[in-house]
Amino acid sequence: MKYNYTSAKGGSAGGGSKIIIANWKMNLSIKESLLFVKNLKLTKNKAVIAAPFTFLPALNKAGAGKKIALSAQDVSSFEKGAYTGEVSAKMLKEVGCSYCLVGHSERRIYFQETDKVINQKILQLLKYKISPVLCIGENASQRRNKATKNVLKKQLILALKSVKDPAKILIAYEPIWAISTFQKGKNKQAAQLSDITAAHLYIKSVLKDIYGAKAAKVKILYGGTVNPQNAKAILSLKEVAGALVGGASLKFSSFNAIIRAI
Numbered sequence: 001m002k003y004n005y006t007s008a009k010g011g012s013a014g015g016g017s018k019i020i021i022a023n024w025k026m027n028l029s030i031k032e033s034l035l036f037v038k039n040l041k042l043t044k045n046k047a048v049i050a051a052p053f054t055f056l057p058a059l060n061k062a063g064a065g066k067k068i069a070l071s072a073q074d075v076s077s078f079e080k081g082a083y084t085g086e087v088s089a090k091m092l093k094e095v096g097c098s099y100c101l102v103g104h105s106e107r108r109i110y111f112q113e114t115d116k117v118i119n120q121k122i123l124q125l126l127k128y129k130i131s132p133v134l135c136i137g138e139n140a141s142q143r144r145n146k147a148t149k150n151v152l153k154k155q156l157i158l159a160l161k162s163v164k165d166p167a168k169i170l171i172a173y174e175p176i177w178a179i180s181t182f183q184k185g186k187n188k189q190a191a192q193l194s195d196i197t198a199a200h201l202y203i204k205s206v207l208k209d210i211y212g213a214k215a216a217k218v219k220i221l222y223g224g225t226v227n228p229q230n231a232k233a234i235l236s237l238k239e240v241a242g243a244l245v246g247g248a249s250l251k252f253s254s255f256n257a258i259i260r261a262i
Ligand code: PEP
Pocket: 023, 104, 174, 178, 179, 180, 181, 223, 224, 225, 226, 244, 245, 246, 247, 248
């Protein structure tokens, strides 16, 4: 069913300013990334750029971290040593990262990343005071089989094992079926507002079971085909603390519109 986002109520967003994370994946160039950040102006919402590893030193040096916060898209599950090709949490800290995506569905699907490895990555990041952005979400068949809650619960419990204080953790609810790269055809759709609200409330309830009152500190973002047309409606949901944006973050004009949507 197609959802008309323009008719959704917006404007009186709950929860003050929102966090909008651009997930550039393996796109753009260092030059393009510097121009993008140069053109961004401060907003009441917090812009975070999850850039490829090789862009991070240049973005950090250009002072990007003052106007935006820097995020990596992945981190090693190991602390240091003979792990060819890996980048550690300490190295991310050195180049100014304050956030790092963990467990994105593309890493789970294309790189067979397990919940156990995701947990080890989160523990590494917390050790170096980098906020993990834990991505969780069900695929289309799990959704059809009404397994969404079970999937979310399992992913949360396994990823957060031994995490005593969740205050620095962000959760990105990213239903795989709503991520643009996993959708066929031109008419890509975000999840409906009711799906987003229900999932976020469920995630909150699981976190509360694990952490009690401390769970209130965890920010829960939505990701999956957020664009300038639907951003206001999605970000106005009081359960939604922000958005993780893939495709629409690659163009300055659309990301700029999203961070100014509310
Ligand atoms: C993503 O891959 O994290 C994502 C949210 O992508 P898109 O916005 O393109 O659906």
